[in-house]
Amino acid sequence: MELGTTLTRFLIEQQRKHYPKATGDFTGLLAEIATAAKIISREVNQAGLIDLLGYKGRQNIHGERVQKLDDFANETFIKMLCHTGHLIGIASEELEGIYQVPDTYPKGKYVLLVDPLDGSSNIDVNISIGSIFSIHRRKSTGPEATMEDFLQPGRDQIGAGYIIYGSSTMMVYSTGFGVHGFTLDPSIGEFLLSHENLRIPPKGNIFSINEGNANLWSDGIKRYIEGMKKTGATARYVGSLVADFHRNLLKGGIFLYPGDSKNPQGKLRLLYEAAPLAFIIEQAQGKATTGNHPILDIKPEKLHQKVPLIIGSAEDVKQAEASLRGQ
């Protein structure tokens, strides 16, 4: 499709092409996610001007201080998506439990899992941040969403994506038919097709890991990073998952947030960070693993469970896995 196609038109044509019998629910859901993204983008870009910066007294359920923009992003996704009639429930990094779509709204057949604003510690220093979302078809049949609707393996996602609020705002998503990127034109408030059928290069020359944790790493990770340095690879680490992921998706490379002696499960969350990005990267011909197990095959046990994440170019990830096996 020609560059500059609007997201709405692209979604409708993709639905026609891939889901002849679709009801359009899913297309509607993605379109509303895009609307939420535009609203959040406007606030993120103005945060320096409006008093949204600085810390809010409240802490989120992980004991992390919540920036006001985190709250705003969380509320925006909930508000924009609840009235669509496509959802039965929402899980968010900012909420301890399941958010049930109120009875005042029509209820749908999907559940949304979202990290409303990842990398919030970077807001104050004007570094790119992002929203990450994952969509599953509900499994329960009752009047409300249940935990089983959310604790599904990443391979069963029917859609996933992220929005990066950077030098421009982009929305990148996949519904299982390739990865497509749209860039927001704020002058008309439309996401326009800018990257159709994104594929990550099979091998990159960038490794992305927080070397501040080097003394905590396993011998396998140490071996792999030393090996990358010997090849003259470039180190790039923004400290904002969506920014590091997006750069590697476009240029090739590998991002690692492994488990270590202090945090055996690493820091990143499975359901609304690792799994959606793993869905995207596999659709883009890349790989995502815990180090010895594909991210998408993990059967989740808890809503906010953490998981070690190694994700990026297929050959780089395979090499990292071999290092971890001691090869």
Ligand code: P6P
């Ligand atoms: P560290 C941001 O806080 C975040 O959740 C991700 O966006 C990012 O990849 C990671 O944490 C950075 O963590 O420990 O390297 O500062």
